[in-house]
Amino acid sequence: EVQLVQSGAEVKKPGESLKISCKGSGYSFTRDWIGWVRQMPGKGLEWMGIIYLDDSDTRYNPSFQGQVTISADKSITTAYLQWSSLQASDTAMYYCARLSSVFYGVDYWGLGTLVTVSS
């Protein structure tokens, strides 16, 4: 069974750093693209970026380029989303998602990591 297991909820202060994770299991994780999707409170879904686990080829949404870093460790089948200096506007639910290798779109989603940034 394919699973994407995300790290737990985080509460941080503005200016702090954070790295959240997404561990894949149940399939050949290294041959797929994993993406990060932001959902701000009461808002829609936004692609932040995607990473190919095998060689860490990474593509960013221009809106998030420079604001976050997406990385991966294929040896432990885990993708990461990282901030160096959080802002209150980063408060959101963050989902990791596997892009299907058969069609264009997401076939599996993680349950989400809620990040709250507040002073």
Added chain:
Amino acid sequence: QSALTQPASVSGSPGQSITISCTGTTSDVGGYNYVSWYQQHPGKAPKLMIYDVSNRPSGVSDRFSGSKSGNTASLTISGLQAEDEADYYCGSYTSSSSLDVFGTGTKVTVL
């Protein structure tokens, strides 16, 4: 990277059919048969309902169907049930970006 346009809300009574539209451009919806639809219940992760315009993944009810005409894709829910009340998002491949694009989302209310 502009979001695809969806109506903010659609409603219907149990047993009725409703259709949600997803309008893009020739660079995304209109140019390729790569539209997907996702259902999201409150507090839950999205779930794939339709891929490649009209294909249903295993386990998704056949009450859900997809189609496309020109730059607009549509998701139809027939025999509307209370459990269908959720937010729905379309997604599409786009030649304008290395990332897919989502729609703005539609809240479906079962009256």
